[in-house]
Structures are given as C-alpha cells and as structure tokens.
Amino acid sequence: MSPDLQPVATPSREAARLIPMQPGPARRDALLSYLDAVRQGLLMIDAGGTVIAFNAPAQRLLGDLAVTLRDNAAALPLLRALRGGSAPSRRADLDALRHALDRRLPALFEIGRADHTVQAELHPLADGGWVVTLEDVSTRKATEARADEMARLDPLTGLPNRLHLRERLAEALARLQRDGEACAVLLIDLDRFKPVNDTLGHPIGDALLEKVADRLRSTVRPTDTVARIGGDEFVILQAGVRDAAGTQALARRIVDLIGRTYMVEGHLLTIGTSVGVALAPDDGVDADRLLKNADLALYRAKLDGRGTYRFFEPEMDARMQARRKLELDMRQALARREFQLHYQPQLQLQSGALSGCEALIRWYHPERGLVSPLDFIPLAEEIGLIVPIGEWVIRQACRDAMTWPAHMSVAVNVSPAQFKSDRLVETIISALASSGLPARRLEVEITEGVLLQENEKTLQTLHRLRELGVRVSMDDFGTGYSSLSYLRSFPFDKIKIDRSFVKDLTSKPDGEAIIRAIAGLGKSLGMTTVAEGVETSEQMQRIRLEGCTDVQGYLISKPIPTEDLARVFASYPQA
Numbered sequence: 001m002s003p004d005l006q007p008v009a010t011p012s013r014e015a016a017r018l019i020p021m022q023p024g025p026a027r028r029d030a031l032l033s034y035l036d037a038v039r040q041g042l043l044m045i046d047a048g049g050t051v052i053a054f055n056a057p058a059q060r061l062l063g064d065l066a067v068t069l070r071d072n073a074a075a076l077p078l079l080r081a082l083r084g085g086s087a088p089s090r091r092a093d094l095d096a097l098r099h100a101l102d103r104r105l106p107a108l109f110e111i112g113r114a115d116h117t118v119q120a121e122l123h124p125l126a127d128g129g130w131v132v133t134l135e136d137v138s139t140r141k142a143t144e145a146r147a148d149e150m151a152r153l154d155p156l157t158g159l160p161n162r163l164h165l166r167e168r169l170a171e172a173l174a175r176l177q178r179d180g181e182a183c184a185v186l187l188i189d190l191d192r193f194k195p196v197n198d199t200l201g202h203p204i205g206d207a208l209l210e211k212v213a214d215r216l217r218s219t220v221r222p223t224d225t226v227a228r229i230g231g232d233e234f235v236i237l238q239a240g241v242r243d244a245a246g247t248q249a250l251a252r253r254i255v256d257l258i259g260r261t262y263m264v265e266g267h268l269l270t271i272g273t274s275v276g277v278a279l280a281p282d283d284g285v286d287a288d289r290l291l292k293n294a295d296l297a298l299y300r301a302k303l304d305g306r307g308t309y310r311f312f313e314p315e316m317d318a319r320m321q322a323r324r325k326l327e328l329d330m331r332q333a334l335a336r337r338e339f340q341l342h343y344q345p346q347l348q349l350q351s352g353a354l355s356g357c358e359a360l361i362r363w364y365h366p367e368r369g370l371v372s373p374l375d376f377i378p379l380a381e382e383i384g385l386i387v388p389i390g391e392w393v394i395r396q397a398c399r400d401a402m403t404w405p406a407h408m409s410v411a412v413n414v415s416p417a418q419f420k421s422d423r424l425v426e427t428i429i430s431a432l433a434s435s436g437l438p439a440r441r442l443e444v445e446i447t448e449g450v451l452l453q454e455n456e457k458t459l460q461t462l463h464r465l466r467e468l469g470v471r472v473s474m475d476d477f478g479t480g481y482s483s484l485s486y487l488r489s490f491p492f493d494k495i496k497i498d499r500s501f502v503k504d505l506t507s508k509p510d511g512e513a514i515i516r517a518i519a520g521l522g523k524s525l526g527m528t529t530v531a532e533g534v535e536t537s538e539q540m541q542r543i544r545l546e547g548c549t550d551v552q553g554y555l556i557s558k559p560i561p562t563e564d565l566a567r568v569f570a571s572y573p574q575a
Helices: 011-018 027-034 056-064 075-083 087-103 138-150 162-179 193-198 202-218 244-258 285-305 313-334 374-385 384-401 418-422 426-436 458-467 483-489 499-503 510-524 537-545 562-570
Strands: 041-047 053-054 109-113 118-122 129-135 182-191 225-230 232-242 262-264 267-269 272-280 310-312 337-350 354-365 369-371 408-411 442-444 471-477 493-499 527-529 548-552
Touching: 011 313, 011 369, 041 056, 056 118, 056 129, 087 109, 118 138, 118 337, 129 426, 162 225, 162 272, 162 285, 162 499, 182 244, 182 285, 202 225, 202 232, 202 244, 202 262, 232 244, 244 310, 267 548, 272 285, 285 310, 285 313, 313 354, 313 374, 337 384, 337 537, 337 562, 354 384, 354 562, 369 374, 374 384, 384 418, 384 426, 408 471, 408 527, 418 426, 418 442, 418 510, 426 442, 426 458, 458 471, 493 510, 510 527, 510 537
Parallel strands: 272 310, 354 408, 408 442, 442 471, 471 493, 493 527, 527 548
Antiparallel strands: 041 053, 041 129, 109 118, 118 129, 182 232, 182 272, 225 232, 262 267, 337 354, 337 548, 354 369
16 A cells, blocks of 8 residues: 555544454454544444444444444445435446545545535555544534635625625626526616715614615515625626616616615615616626626716716727826826916906906816816816825915915815815915915815815814915805805805806896895805806996905906916006
8 A cells, every 4th residue: 555545643543443354352342432432433344345343423423314334234335325415416426436446545525414414534454444434524514604605795785795796697697608698787886875974974874785785685586686896886687688678677776766765773864876787798798898897887877977877888998998098197297297277367346456366277288288177177086186286286376376466365276185185284384385475365265065074174174274364265155055054164254156146147037136145145244255157247237236245257357377367467456
C-alpha cells in the first residue's frame, strides 16, 4: 500500500488497526466495548467483503438511516445502500464506489435521509480489508445550508441579494437560450429616500425599506424575483415575458404603488421611485449587459423628472458615453482654467444706481465651445466636483469685486453640497483675506434645497457667515412650499423673487399680488427684495409700484465678462 493512500490517524482508526481479522471472542468483545465509547461509528470489513465488526455508534447512525447492520453480513449490499442517493445520482454514486473499491482508494461520501446526514469514509487496509468511519454531520450541514441561504438574502428585507439575483438571472438566461423564454430586468431606485434617513434616522429608513419590499413582493408573480441590491436599490427579474406590454404594465404598477403614502412608526411618509427596464434578448443576453442597460434606462428616468419609468434604447448608451467624456473634460477644466465668471448687475430702484452683481459661471471648452451651466452644473453636483468648482467661484469673485466701485457687492451661488461642506466658512475667510474684499461686500445666495434640513449645523453655518459680516440671500423665493417658514428661522438679508413671478406680471392677474406680498414681507422684516428676470420697462415700473427695492435682468444687463463691466458701470450713476 502506497503511503499516500494511508488513512489519517485518529483514535478510532488506530484502535481499529489493533483488532485482528480473526480475534478471539473475549478480546474482540473487550475491544468493541472500548470502541462503543468513541463518538464516530466504526465498521470493519475483511478482505472477503464481510462485515466482521462494528461499534454501537455505527449501529445507531445507520439505524437512523434505515440501514440494518449485522455481523458477518456481506458488505457490498450495505455499501450500495449507503451510496443510494436520489435516482439521478445513484448510477454515478455506484460507479464512484466501484472505482474506489476496485482500485483500493480512500473514499468520502455523505448519506442523507430527510434532515439526517451521515458522513462515511472508506479507508483501505494493507491486508485487503477496509475500515469505514461514520460521523453524524446533520447539524453542520444544517448550519452550512442556513449560512448558504443567508449569504443569498438581504438581512433587512429577507429579499434575495445581489448574489442570489445573479444566480436567478443566470437561470433565466439559460432558459432563454434553451427554450427561447424571454425575461426583463427592472432596476428600481427610490426617490427622496435620503431625506427620510437624514431627518428621521436610519431606524425609520430601514422600516420604510421593509414596507417598500413588501409592496414590491405584492406586485409580482411567484415566478418573478424581487431583490434588494443596495441601500435604496431594488431589482425585479420578470420571467416568461411575452411582450413589452406586460413589462410596461408592471413598471407602471411599481411607480404607482411605491409612490403611495406610508405610515411608519407614526410618521406619514411619501417617496417615489424611478425605474429602468431592459429586456432580454433585445437589450442583451448576459447579466452584465442587461443590468448595465437597465441602469442607463434608470438614469434617463431620473433625468426626465423621476417618478417614472423608461425602457432602454440604444442611443442611451451613446449619450452615456458622451456624458462620461464630459465628466472627464470637466475634471480637467479647473486645472486648465477653462471656467470663467460672468456678472449680471443689480439695480437699486430708489437711487437708480447699481448695487452689485451676481457671479455666474461659464465653461469655455476648447472643442465644444460654450457649455451651458444647465449641462455641467447638475453633473458637477452628481460627481462631487461642485465643491471645488464652488470654491474657485468664491475666490475669483472676491478678486474681481475688488476692482469695482467700493459700494458694490458680489453675490455667489452656493449649492447644497457646498453649503454642507465643512470647508465653506474657511474658504470664504481665506478668499476675503487673500483678495482684501470687505466681508460686507460679499453675498452668499442659497436656495431652499440648502434648507431642507433645518438642523443645528445649517443654523450654525448661517450665523457664522453673519458674524463675519457676509450677507445671506434666499434665491428663487416663492418656488418652495415652505419658503415663508424659513424667513422666521434663518437670518436672511435679501430675498430674490423668482423670475417666473416677474414673467407672469402681464399674463396672470395674481402676479402683481404675489410680488406685492413678498415685497411687503421683505420690508417688514428689513430685507432687500430683488426681482429677477426683468426684461421690459413695463415690468420694472410695475415692480417699482409693488415695493421691490432692487431688480435684475436683461433690461439692466445680460451676464457679461468682467472686462466689460466698466462700460456698464459707467452708464449708471454712482451711489
């Protein structure tokens, strides 16, 4: 017997070697009494294939499997019984057993009946016999099965996770190749979920996710798969798709169902969802491509206003490639000094003099030419570039304003991401110090998006800016549902009336009333009121009559480069 075929030494195996093939009854019984105390079951088979000895654990373990163990019984039927698994595997199991016996090789296999599993090891002996050890592995197998199951489930919702989804998708694609059965992937991303986590805490957010999971389960068939693959991302794998109409109906149900109000631990919550859909085989026949194309469709749904669904279209990929190229170019634009600031003056109605300018960023791309802020600002916010870009705007605006008349201020827009940055106040302090601009000549414009979280940090930042002497303006006032409440809570110096109200002055009878109300509110609170988007003399006259203090718009000047400001300044009286 070659050394590599020797069984690993264990107490039971060593003891088995001590039993002679033909022991005397007394000695045999004494040795078996010792072996009965061993945890493992033990069988001795002689060179002729007869069971010559076994211990009590072996008898008990095999009895649990409905296998009868007798002295001097032929071993081959026993081994066949042990190897007798399910019908599909029985032939292969018996062939493997025959191979081990014929070549006298060690063998390891499991015997399972219902929830009972025994592991058997066959070890050849030098004299032609065999030792068989048996061990109950039911608990271990159950633990492994449970661990395997848990590795495929999302612990919060109990839904299949990304790994399990991949397995189900592979099965669906195999059916597609084999039977032509189409399937669909619906990628689901919750809208307005992050504010729930931020304002109410993660326990409420988790409870909301569980309710979302329940709703998704309720809207699919038993043959479909609902999975959670990330924070607020879910996937539905729709099997047996006959046409796009059925998938479209499912996507519509999802948008409607997720958008309904939730009651979570006493809180009434309303969120929404965006859905991207990819169909197999039209949109791909492998998992990666289907998921990628569903993601592209999801991105389109978000661009189109969220709370909707979109099916993948081939041109989406081309648009995404163009977007990636724009992202790469934008990451280099700061270093290449491709950003510029234009300034739009603001006019004080009482004096007729210019009171300041709003800084507006422009991107002059060497190949694309002028890139609209509508194209690159949302992208900058999405990829995290808005903070360094915003910091550059603050520093450059302060430097430029130092060349203007001493009474004129400069206003810079601060995005929600930049406002929440720990560096905002420090950046402003540094910009003022390096430029020499007095703090009173700098205005920070924020929108309602900055104030959605009325928390201590937001208040702290606003007060720190006021302590520096920097003025704070609320931009686009009147467009948010809670703008009035913010005026009570936050120390604003200026209200900027959204251009939509100015535009409606001549077309809607309530336009004047709205401007009058905002102007009156600003006056009572000691705030400057600036009407944006003034384009005609008639609009300016009406705004003057309604009590606004300042105006801004094309009637005064378009946004212009800093080198053209001197000409505009000269055309207005000095304050």
